[in-house]
Amino acid sequence: MSDVRAVDDDVTGAVRRTLTVLLAEREAAARAVDPLFAGDLAARVSRFTVSGGKFGRSRLLWWAGRACGAPGAGAPPGVDSVLRVAAALELIQTCALVHDDVMDAAPVRRGRPALHADVSAQYTESAPGPRGARLGEASAILAGDLALAWADDVVAETELPPGTARRVRELWRAMRTEMIAGQYLDVHGEATAGRSVDRALRAACLKSARYSVEHPLALGAALAGADRSTTAALRTAGRCVGLAFQLRDDLLDAFGDPRVTGKPTGDDIRAGKPTYLAALAHTRASAASDASSVAVLDATLGRLDASDAEVERVRRVFVSTGARDAVEAAIHRLTARGLRHLDTAGLRPGGRERLAALLRAVASAPRAPDTATPAGPPPATATGTPTPGAAPEAGTAAPSRTAPGTASGPPAPGTPPRVAEAGRDPRPGQPAARLRPAPHSTAAPGEHPPPPGSPSAGPEADSGPPGTGGPPPRAPRFDVSGGEACP
Numbered sequence: 001m002s003d004v005r006a007v008d009d010d011v012t013g014a015v016r017r018t019l020t021v022l023l024a025e026r027e028a029a030a031r032a033v034d035p036l037f038a039g040d041l042a043a044r045v046s047r048f049t050v051s052g053g054k055f056g057r058s059r060l061l062w063w064a065g066r067a068c069g070a071p072g073a074g075a076p077p078g079v080d081s082v083l084r085v086a087a088a089l090e091l092i093q094t095c096a097l098v099h100d101d102v103m104d105a106a107p108v109r110r111g112r113p114a115l116h117a118d119v120s121a122q123y124t125e126s127a128p129g130p131r132g133a134r135l136g137e138a139s140a141i142l143a144g145d146l147a148l149a150w151a152d153d154v155v156a157e158t159e160l161p162p163g164t165a166r167r168v169r170e171l172w173r174a175m176r177t178e179m180i181a182g183q184y185l186d187v188h189g190e191a192t193a194g195r196s197v198d199r200a201l202r203a204a205c206l207k208s209a210r211y212s213v214e215h216p217l218a219l220g221a222a223l224a225g226a227d228r229s230t231t232a233a234l235r236t237a238g239r240c241v242g243l244a245f246q247l248r249d250d251l252l253d254a255f256g257d258p259r260v261t262g263k264p265t266g267d268d269i270r271a272g273k274p275t276y277l278a279a280l281a282h283t284r285a286s287a288a289s290d291a292s293s294v295a296v297l298d299a300t301l302g303r304l305d306a307s308d309a310e311v312e313r314v315r316r317v318f319v320s321t322g323a324r325d326a327v328e329a330a331i332h333r334l335t336a337r338g339l340r341h342l343d344t345a346g347l348r349p350g351g352r353e354r355l356a357a358l359l360r361a362v363a364s365a366p367r368a369p370d371t372a373t374p375a376g377p378p379p380a381t382a383t384g385t386p387t388p389g390a391a392p393e394a395g396t397a398a399p400s401r402t403a404p405g406t407a408s409g410p411p412a413p414g415t416p417p418r419v420a421e422a423g424r425d426p427r428p429g430q431p432a433a434r435l436r437p438a439p440h441s442t443a444a445p446g447e448h449p450p451p452p453g454s455p456s457a458g459p460e461a462d463s464g465p466p467g468t469g470g471p472p473p474r475a476p477r478f479d480v481s482g483g484e485a486c487p
Helices: 005-011 011-033 035-051 054-065 079-103 116-124 129-157 162-192 197-224 228-255 267-271 276-287 291-300 308-320 324-342 349-363
Strands: none
Touching: 005 011, 005 054, 005 079, 005 267, 011 035, 011 079, 011 129, 035 079, 035 116, 035 129, 035 308, 054 079, 054 197, 054 267, 079 116, 079 129, 079 162, 079 197, 079 267, 116 129, 162 197, 197 228, 197 276, 197 349, 228 267, 228 276, 228 308, 228 324, 267 308, 276 308, 276 324, 291 308, 308 324, 308 349, 324 349
């Protein structure tokens, strides 16, 4: 039996030790089935899961449970049971990342060859060229399937009280389905050149907000036996911060410093990822009849052979349309809102503080210096001061390609004045509402928009780019007051 305080001091180490034991058992079973299968796939799944990543989802689960009062001395579920469910989260993350690398044709993961690339390199002589590439991709698909099967097995075999087991299974089923749905929306938008703001938000919610943050928090609450209102507040906080996490990742891909993020910039641009940043820039440019900006986006987004100069022109459009600043402001609004919901959850002080620090770190990252400066006057600066902090891990989940942040975090992001305006934010604890962007508002800066949730409720007031003759469509106001659905 692990000691609660010892786990508090090193959650990542405790989960890693649990994984080491669980995976040793599964590797032994794999060797009994077939040594080649065990060496090529089972061993790679084990190494990938244990040796890399930041274990952010595990820490969110643990500290959500601790903030809700579990695991307690002698009270079920025990520490080991909680650590097993946390370990299963890391296995499902392995599935997501290994499959994501195949879908993105990404050769590197965590500074090492991606699993499919590693297998291909192993068989360069016996399966050269396309045959080796095909073997690598097929092996990665099977390895991801194996990780998912092991994750399910670990959850199914974990001893939990009947009511707790039922809640955990329900959350687990929903998480798996939503993770895959979000990834499909992502690849579908990439293949079809989708530029819908609503669809981009929905994909971000499913593939990142819920999978990366909300569900780990909900699992921790379920393991602690938290009541409905506490669970709802935690889930809403996680959804807000999880969406901010994905929006931050989108910005880092376009503008981040590779020396900080650990990955090159512009990958999403070349792949044509249907990010909210790209969709908003396209929508704004179209509404402003900015034909040159629309042409830049249409000509470059989704072109794998786009030159650095062409990617730079796309970044300029992200800046000149105000999309970058709108996304930055949305990150701060969502993070501040998530932390307010966390404050309403009635959590135990020590756990709440650790959980708040984790959530701040999830959405925080250094904003890289401007690499694109549009001609003419600079765009309006986003309200609020960017929060320094550690950059998310390069390449996370298939849903998201980064992992939630580190255990300690910087101070809470500065709350933009607009966030604090009376009546402009859903009240914590309100009945479930759907997470959806409000219709685009045409209200001029300074006008008072309708209340959130009304048919004409609009996004934040924002000035248009120079010379466009008026304000463009603005970033939607995100309603994440506790609903089960995404936009």
